Amino acid sequence: MIESSAATAAWERECAAWCRYLVDQEPSAALLARYADAHAQRIVATPACDSGFDRALVGFARRGSFCARLADAHARLFRPAGLLRRKLVLTLALLECDAAHHRRVDLVSRGSRAGFLLRCLAWAAGFALLSLAGLALFLPLRAWCSLRGEAPGSA
Amino acid sequence: MKSLALVGSGASAVHFAQSALERGWSVTMFDVGRARPDHLRPELSFSGLKDAHAGASEYFLGRDFSGVLFPGAKGEYYGFPPHREFVFAPHRLFRSRAQGIDPLMSFARGGLAEAWTGAVFPFSQGELADWPIGHAELAPHYDEVARRIGVAGAIDDLAAFVPPHAHMDAPLELDPHSQRLSERYAKVRERLNRELGVYMGRTRAALLVAPRGERKACDRKGRCLWGCPNDAIYSPLYTLRELQAHANFRYVPGVFVRRFEAGEGGRVRALELEREDGVREIRAVERLVLAAGTLSSSRIFLESLAHAGASAPALEGLMDNRQVLLPFVNLAMLRRSAELDSYQYHQLALGLSAQDPREYVHGLVTTLKAALLHPIVQSLPLDLRAALDVTRHAHAALGLVNVNFHDTRRAGNRLELEGSGEQRQLSIRYAPDAGEKPRIQAALRRVKRALRALGCFVPPGMAHVRPMGASVHYAGSVPMSASGGELTTTPGCRSRAFENLWFADGASFPFLPAKNLSFTLMANAARIAAEEF
Numbered sequence: 001m002i003e004s005s006a007a008t009a010a011w012e013r014e015c016a017a018w019c020r021y022l023v024d025q026e027p028s029a030a031l032l033a034r035y036a037d038a039h040a041q042r043i044v045a046t047p048a049c050d051s052g053f054d055r056a057l058v059g060f061a062r063r064g065s066f067c068a069r070l071a072d073a074h075a076r077l078f079r080p081a082g083l084l085r086r087k088l089v090l091t092l093a094l095l096e097c098d099a100a101h102h103r104r105v106d107l108v109s110r111g112s113r114a115g116f117l118l119r120c121l122a123w124a125a126g127f128a129l130l131s132l133a134g135l136a137l138f139l140p141l142r143a144w145c146s147l148r149g150e151a152p153g154s155a
Numbered sequence: 156m157k158s159l160a161l162v163g164s165g166a167s168a169v170h171f172a173q174s175a176l177e178r179g180w181s182v183t184m185f186d187v188g189r190a191r192p193d194h195l196r197p198e199l200s201f202s203g204l205k206d207a208h209a210g211a212s213e214y215f216l217g218r219d220f221s222g223v224l225f226p227g228a229k230g231e232y233y234g235f236p237p238h239r240e241f242v243f244a245p246h247r248l249f250r251s252r253a254q255g256i257d258p259l260m261s262f263a264r265g266g267l268a269e270a271w272t273g274a275v276f277p278f279s280q281g282e283l284a285d286w287p288i289g290h291a292e293l294a295p296h297y298d299e300v301a302r303r304i305g306v307a308g309a310i311d312d313l314a315a316f317v318p319p320h321a322h323m324d325a326p327l328e329l330d331p332h333s334q335r336l337s338e339r340y341a342k343v344r345e346r347l348n349r350e351l352g353v354y355m356g357r358t359r360a361a362l363l364v365a366p367r368g369e370r371k372a373c374d375r376k377g378r379c380l381w382g383c384p385n386d387a388i389y390s391p392l393y394t395l396r397e398l399q400a401h402a403n404f405r406y407v408p409g410v411f412v413r414r415f416e417a418g419e420g421g422r423v424r425a426l427e428l429e430r431e432d433g434v435r436e437i438r439a440v441e442r443l444v445l446a447a448g449t450l451s452s453s454r455i456f457l458e459s460l461a462h463a464g465a466s467a468p469a470l471e472g473l474m475d476n477r478q479v480l481l482p483f484v485n486l487a488m489l490r491r492s493a494e495l496d497s498y499q500y501h502q503l504a505l506g507l508s509a510q511d512p513r514e515y516v517h518g519l520v521t522t523l524k525a526a527l528l529h530p531i532v533q534s535l536p537l538d539l540r541a542a543l544d545v546t547r548h549a550h551a552a553l554g555l556v557n558v559n560f561h562d563t564r565r566a567g568n569r570l571e572l573e574g575s576g577e578q579r580q581l582s583i584r585y586a587p588d589a590g591e592k593p594r595i596q597a598a599l600r601r602v603k604r605a606l607r608a609l610g611c612f613v614p615p616g617m618a619h620v621r622p623m624g625a626s627v628h629y630a631g632s633v634p635m636s637a638s639g640g641e642l643t644t645t646p647g648c649r650s651r652a653f654e655n656l657w658f659a660d661g662a663s664f665p666f667l668p669a670k671n672l673s674f675t676l677m678a679n680a681a682r683i684a685a686e687e688f
Contacts, residue, residue, distance in 0.1 A: 021539075021540060022539060022540055023543075030209065030212070034212055038220050038223075043220050072538040072540070073537075073538040076536070076539075080227070081226040081227035085226045085533070085539075086225050088539050089223070089224075089225055089529055089533050089539070090220070090223055092533075092539060093222075093529040097205060097211050097212040097215045097216055097527075098205070098211075099205060099208075099209070105547070106202065106205075106495060106528070106547075108491075108492050108493045108495075108547060108548075108550045110491065110492055112490065113486065113489045116489050116490045116548050116549070119544070119545075123537055123541035123544060123545060126541065127536075130538065
């Protein structure tokens, strides 16, 4: 399937944003090509996950790592199988199979158990805060999409 | 020379063939026989492949990304490797409609055992209570099959539930996490045994720890799930390779067996085959042995009965093992290093005793080593970045118990044909028994308590009841019995409907214990050849 170079460039920019968010790295050329290929094969955006709200969430997340985390935290709770999560999970899968990046995913971190538990608490607290912020931000957006018939599940 | 026709090339078929050849029979094996692709860079380990091979992403995830487990993928923790999809690829001539079960079929050379994790767990005398034969009849064949395929294991606390057999090599060294669990078990063993009736021991595995012929020993490459590049984990393919060197063995791949034809006096006289180019042919047979797997053998049987004029033939009593996946975190392993290049499958097993030995529950304990992590990361209740960090720190501490439950033959779990002509398909219906839910809950409570005693944390709400069909342990449609109707077999697995027809696969099992059945499939097939041929 031949995709326009504009579409490919957009997917590559998007992929780069997800890689920075997930592992603080710029994607390799091979990873970018695979990410674009997955989109060209139409396996990422399925009808069930490609509502106006899903696209708005993706658009917001593309703005940077903080926005990506905010949108992701919201999606984890309220759109776990939505478009944003699908794109992020695809990127993670590609990262863990790519020569340039897999160690950022695979490499096991060592340290104390107490340190780990503190780290978990910090992540969980961050997730809770972001989820609350996400509610304030995205619920109105979702309501607006609903009014326009573009919310998830809208006919 | 005495000759027989054999359908299938899986675990049952190849061991039946080997025993029949040893007894002087000429064997012709008919099989669809889709070939396994070559191993990609067999010298490389799991992480070495990612480092060194530009095509690693396609190898692990597939060209079509079928190896990516997107959110909402029914709670599974790993996807089936894309380059092994040949194992479950459908066949245009096998049409089916399933209700209450999601069956997996194989038309691969080597059959469903191409996806086997090598678990070797002989059935005990108590588990064979509903069989017309006992453990004593199977024991010499367990020994013989172990000699043929190579089994590594140990005699330990599980021996009370998993009878010992001969030809057992010393097991692989435990990975650090399994070692930790094992040490902890030694400390709490008495309490677990007495209070919970939970026992732990080494998995017995069809795994080479020393080279044998063309097969190399396991050297911990971490590619078990993707197909061991050393061929250390047994596949029927390796026995088939040996059979093909035998003068009296003929392998006929690329054919789909549609049905058999019977003549006067209830004797099978011919097989109707269809080649890949659509051409049909009839082959005369003296004796016929169906070993294509329970569903395929049953379909051939039903088609043949219908062709012979039977009105709406149906086979009752389909069985399958329910499996529940229970993830855990071993707190003592947090932030320790995990060996990515390591034997990937389970090295420990749990046995849950029961008053009635048929209700024994079996658990396979897999510690996380080499694996694709994205299915695990996305399942954590955090944003993906946080979840990835937590997973990396907890990698060495993660594990999974695959809890297996027995099954019984029940009316209503039936196989029958529906439709007519070219549109005819196999209808597969399954419903669990009413007692299943409380049985699962009770067993999971015991497993959770045992895991806690072993120092593990079981995250709430993450137990995953796999759909029926996922275990691929199908059995029971034409059961062996001491006395029975036309749609049963003798204890020697000879059909009561056709005097020169045998069922050498799981179709003839009258009860399904909570264990992987592959080793018993092989032993029973060898028994049939020894006793009936």
